[in-house]
Amino acid sequence: MKDIARHAGVSQSAVSFALNGRPGVSEGTRDRVRQVAEELGWRPSTAARQLSGEGAATVGFVLARPADTLGVDSFFLQLVSGIQEVLAERHLGLLFQVVEDVDDECAVYRRWWAEHRVDGVLVVDPRTADPRPDLLDQLGLPAVVIGGAPDERHPGLSTVWADDAGAMASVVDELYAHGHRRIVHIAGLPGLAHTERRIRTLRAEAERRSLSEVESVTTDYSDAEGAAVTRRVLGRPAPPTALIYDNDVMAVAGVATAAELGFSVPADVSVLSWEDSALCRMVKPWLSALSRDSVEFGRTAARELTALVDGGPARTVRVPVPQVIVRDSTGAARAPA
Amino acid sequence: MKDIARHAGVSQSAVSFALNGRPGVSEGTRDRVRQVAEELGWRPSTAARQLSGEGAATVGFVLARPADTLGVDSFFLQLVSGIQEVLAERHLGLLFQVVEDVDDECAVYRRWWAEHRVDGVLVVDPRTADPRPDLLDQLGLPAVVIGGAPDERHPGLSTVWADDAGAMASVVDELYAHGHRRIVHIAGLPGLAHTERRIRTLRAEAERRSLSEVESVTTDYSDAEGAAVTRRVLGRPAPPTALIYDNDVMAVAGVATAAELGFSVPADVSVLSWEDSALCRMVKPWLSALSRDSVEFGRTAARELTALVDGGPARTVRVPVPQVIVRDSTGAARAPA
DNA sequence: GCAAGAACCTAATGCGTATTAGCAACTAAT
DNA sequence: ATTAGTTGCTAATACGCATTAGGTTCTTGC
Structure with missing residues (x-):
């Protein structure tokens, strides 16, 4: 100057x-x-600007995952892509960090905020008994929780969420209508809020219909565990007629395993993936899947965060319920022999 | 203070x-x-620190890809994960941005450098006729090019690369030894440096052995194009006996297509994926693949960048040649009828 | 023709840190 | 006993920008 x-x-x-x-x-x-x-x-030098009162012009995003779990997952890149779209308009930077676990993630938030490196953060993978909302509240660090349930205990945090429970209910409706009575839900990581929500809803729906052979099994989202669980449940005397996988990777692994065991999809067993991606059209039969607009999800979250950083009120916004895309892996339950 | x-x-x-x-x-x-x-x-406030002479304590990473191409790609998350490992040790932040094309990417570099937001950048997907090295040289922005060939025209840039050419040569060796004479290489995006390197090497190897029915076809890396090309080449009167796909997504799509057309893998046609991931073990037969340690690739790149930022000399380092993991999708060529 | 106000600009200050110069008290060497 | 050197600290300054308080000229109103 x-x-x-x-x-x-x-x-x-x-x-x-x-x-x-x-x-x-x-x-x-x-x-x-x-x-x-x-x-x-x-x-303008962002450092100088920041020093004279402006914010850091940066928001943070931490991914708490062991490196080897990072594999095939289209959700995050799409989410980030949507986030970027909104941030780029306002010339906000995205500070990104991958850590091992939630404790490390908390440490990162503390450091970022103390160092004035970010104006706010986007929090993903909310959990049951999650230490992060408390920490963020205490720090006063503006934050948007992505994928959590509405949380009235932390009025300072914004929440962007999809109605997993509603989606699960309608999925069960659909399966029930097609004659399915034995359903196994191959869920994701226990402890993740949306995993527990889906499990709870499935159980409630089953009880409502007095279905005794409906259950959820938690996994680590890997193809290996997806295959293992599939093998186990299909090996039973009365195997399930419908399998709901919490992600596309496990669903694909599941279909392959079912084929190995001599099960035909969807004639013998229906398969539904709770994540839609190119993967679902790369196997035969094409997988029916719950589809959500992850990019839009990211946009919404980023918009909420910028609003919050600009001093707006915390809000809870719901994105559209995931829609079932019916392809070739789901059908009516085989009539009991 | x-x-x-x-x-x-x-x-x-x-x-x-x-x-x-x-x-x-x-x-x-x-x-x-x-x-x-x-x-x-x-x-310490990073802004204040930076203002009094220290760097920004941040490096930049730009991914130039249309949002919809971001789908299933394990490479980048693994790369980033490795990068983070090294950066975290030194408390360096990673500023991440997704843009549409290389021009936007250049604009981002200009802005970041002018705003003193980053101390250096990591450049991926080097191309033939790439404007980025010139720009970075001109700006004086420390940078590490990931995946390019050694580039003596830009002595200021570090390069971390894998020997694609060598890998392709050994792959052809192997296939030739197993009797394959008609080989199609379903390549990635034309214009990417490593795509062109592989194509050139394949052609050279073919000429060396006087193989006339060896060719490369470029694609956009999508499962759709992978399938389309597969369909086309397998429909010929004398179809290839070996297919080399530049990524796992296309390879999987290719196997599915081959099966549809009545080709048995590997009896009728061998399939090799130039990218290893969980995907390769999610289809039957399991795909043979070239495997590289992407996480270590990221670590190496990050180490080079920190060295460069600290005032060290630019270097060209080679990471280990990708190794062929032989699984079930490759075998001897069927003896001519 | 003079005061009041507007328009346009400059000088000075602060943000939080690192660094340089300076200063006092003490120690070692002649 | 005086000087030179060392140790342990404080004061002052710079970094690049935004902002607030001043200051000059020009215009307007009576």
């Missing part, structure tokens, strides 16, 4: 006024200053 | 000396200051 001032023959203050659209400088001078700034390729 | 100084009864300078391990303060005072800082939960 000193250089610009010199080139334009004015003071640094005038330059600041001119470039920030403040009054106190004539239009002629303003244009001249702008032009010089342009020529010099000037951009 | 003002608070710490007050609590400890010394000047701010003393606090700075004490906390940064500088001489000019007694051990007693140093300990006292440290303790007060600890109690107050003090962490």
Whole structure:
């Protein structure tokens, strides 16, 4: 800015006024200053800006996953892609970090906030008994929880969520209508809030219909566990007629395993993936799946966070319920022999 | 720091000396200051630090991909995971951005550097006729190119690369030894440096052996194009006996397509994936694949970047050649009828 | 023709840290 | 006993920007 001032023959203050659209400088001078700034390729130093009161112009995103679990997962890249779209408009940066577990994640939040590195954070994979909302509340770090249930205990946090429970209920409705009575839900990580929500809802729906042979089994989301559980439950004397997998990776592994065991999909067993992706159309039969717009999910979350950072109120917004895309892996239950 | 100084009864300078391990303060005072800082939960403001000469303590990573291409790709998350491991040790942040194309990517580099937001960047997906190395050279922005060939035209840039050409040569060796004479390489995006390297090497190897029915076809890496190309080449009067796919997604799509067309893998046609992931073990037969350690790739790149940022010389380091993991999708060519 | 006000600009200050220069008290060497 | 050197600290300054308080000229109203 000193250089610009010199080139334009004015003071640094005038330059600041001119470039920030403040009054106190004539239009002629303003244009001249702008032009010089342009020529010099000037951009304000974020550090200096931040030091004089502005925010860090950055939001944080922490992914707490062991490196080897990071494998095939289209959800996060799409989510991030949507987040970026919104952040880019406002020239906000995204500080990204991968850590091992939630404790490390908390440590990262503490550090980021103490160092004034971020203006807010996006929190994913909310859990039951999650230490993060308390911490964020205590720190006063603006945050949007992605995928959690509405949480009235932390009025400072925004929440963006999809109605997993409603989706599960309608899935069960559908399966029941097609004659399915024995259903196994190959769930994701225990402890994740949405895993527990789905499990609870499934149990409730089963009880409502007095179905005794309906259950959920938790896994680590890996193809290996997906296959193992599939093998186990299909090996029973009265195997399930419908399998609900909490992600696409396990669903694909499950279909392969079913085929090995001589089960035909969907004639012998229906398969539904709770995550839609290219994967679902890469196996035969194509997998029916619950589809959500992850990119839009990210956009919504980012919008909420920017609103929060700008001093807006915390809100709880619901994104559309995931829709079942019926492909070739689901059908009516085989009539009992 | 003002608070710490007050609590400890010394000047701010003393606090700075004490906390940064500088001489000019007694051990007693140093300990006292440290303790007060600890109690107050003090962490230096990165903005202020940066303003007084330190770097931004951040490196940048731009992914230039349309949102819908981001789908199933394990490579990047693993790469980033490795990068993070190294950066976390030194408390460096990773500023991440997804953009549409290389031009946008260049704009991001300009802005980041002008705003002093990053100390260096990691560049992925190098291309033929890539504008980025020139730009980075011109800007003086420290950078590590990941996956490019050694580039003596830009001595300021570090390069971390795998020997694709060597890997392709050995793959052809292997296939030739097993009797394959008609080989189709379903390549990735034209314009990507490693795509072109593989294509060139394949052609050279074919010429060396006077094989006329060897070719490469470029694609957009999608399962759709992978399937389409597979369908086309297997429909020929003399279909290839070996298919090399530049990623796992296309390989899987290719196997499914081959099965549809009545080709048995590997009896009628061998399939090799140039990317290993859980996907390769999710289809039958399990796919033989070229495997590389993407996490270690990321670590290496991050290490080179930190060295560069610390003022070290630019280097060109080679990571181990990808190894062929032989599974069930490759075998001897069927003897000509 | 003079005061009041507006328009345009400059000077000065602060943000939180690192660093340099300076200063006092004490120690070692001549 | 005086000087030179060392130790342990404080004061002052810079970093790049935003902002607030001043200051000059120009215009307007009576």
